[in-house]
Amino acid sequence: MDLPSQPSSPLVSAALAVLKAAREQGFEITKTKLAKLLYMADLRAVEIGSVQFTGATWRWDNYGPYDAALAHTEYELADSELIDRNDSRLSDDSFGACVLTLVVDIEDPLPGESMQIVRDTVRRHGSKSSTALRDLSYKTPPMVEAQAGAERGVLLDLSRVRRRNQVKALLARAKARRPHRPLQENDPGVGAELLVELMTSTDSIRRANGKVLGDQ
Numbered sequence: 110m111d112l113p114s115q116p117s118s119p120l121v122s123a124a125l126a127v128l129k130a131a132r133e134q135g136f137e138i139t140k141t142k143l144a145k146l147l148y149m150a151d152l153r154a155v156e157i158g159s160v161q162f163t164g165a166t167w168r169w170d171n172y173g174p175y176d177a178a179l180a181h182t183e184y185e186l187a188d189s190e191l192i193d194r195n196d197s198r199l200s201d202d203s204f205g206a207c208v209l210t211l212v213v214d215i216e217d218p219l220p221g222e223s224m225q226i227v228r229d230t231v232r233r234h235g236s237k238s239s240t241a242l243r244d245l246s247y248k249t250p251p252m253v254e255a256q257a258g259a260e261r262g263v264l265l266d267l268s269r270v271r272r273r274n275q276v277k278a279l280l281a282r283a284k285a286r287r288p289h290r291p292l293q294e295n296d297p298g299v300g301a302e303l304l305v306e307l308m309t310s311t312d313s314i315r316r317a318n319g320k321v322l323g324d325q
Contacts, residue, residue: 117185118164118178118182119162119163119164120147120163120164120165120176120178120179120182121182121185121186122218122219123147123150123162123163123164123165123218123219123223123227124143124147124179124182124183124186125186125191125211125215125218126217126218126219126223126224126227127143127146127147127150127227127230127231128143128186128192128209128210128211129211129215129217129218130224130227130228130230130231130232130235131211131231131235132210132211133228134228134231134232134235136231136235136236137208137210138208138209138210138235139206139207139208139209139239140179140183140206140207140209141172141206141239141242141243142235142237142239142242143179143183143209144173144174144175144176144179145173145174145234145239145242145243145245145246146227146230146231146234146235146242147163147165147179148165148167148173148174148246149230149234149242149245149246150162150163150223150226150227150230151163151165151167151267152249152251152267152270153226153229153230154223154226155267155268155270155271156270156271157226158271159222159226161267162219162223162226165178165179166178166264167251167264167265167267168262168263168264168265169252169255169256169260169261169262169263169265170261170262171261172243173243173246173247173252174246174249174251174252174265183209186209190212191211191212191213191215192209192210192211192212193209193210193212194207194208194209195207195208195210196208206239249270250269250270251265251266251267251269251270252265253269254266254269
């Protein structure tokens with residue numbers, strides 16, 4: 110079915126996309142998993158040379174990448190009756206989980222390329238636990254950089270993953286060319302010539318150092 114109304118933000122559309130992909134592939138999505146899967150989808154988009162599409166402003170929060178707007182997104186979807194929100198926790202910090210399930214069939218809420226990135230991300234990571242996804246997110250280049258600065262709440266620079274891949278590509282090309290380079294030949298006698306030159310310059314070097322150090 111078509112969406113009953115136009116989603117209020119790209120983040121709402123992206124969250125719906127994750128829940129639709131999870132419904133198609135048979136994965137359970139919790140609040141924590143939703144945030145991490147959206148982050149991984151944005152990261153993948155940047156990694157392949159596109160732009161992040163979820164509309165999230167990713168920061169380093171208590172449990173990794175997060176955008177406070179996700180809380181509003183979750184309640185907006187629940188109020189729309191598109192999803193079922195089953196919260197087994199007594200509080201936000203207690204044991205249990207808040208499971209989000211798309212309960213109706215909807216059209217793809219994102220354009221083709223973005224929707225494919227979401228489906229691929231859910232296929233790759235949808236079976237992981239919330240804890241495993243959190244740990245994985247901490248190993249991504251933007252989070253590694255944020256942790257190096259040791260400041261929670263900082264904006265995450267997703268372009269780090271693109272620069273990392275560019276460096277990896279350059280190293281791969283250099284390694285591929287190495288076997289085809291001509292062998293470097295030593296220049297016989299050059300070491301002895303350099304030693305003689307150094308010995309003849311010893312007095313000049315000593316006088317120069319003395320002037321710099323104030324000995325003369």
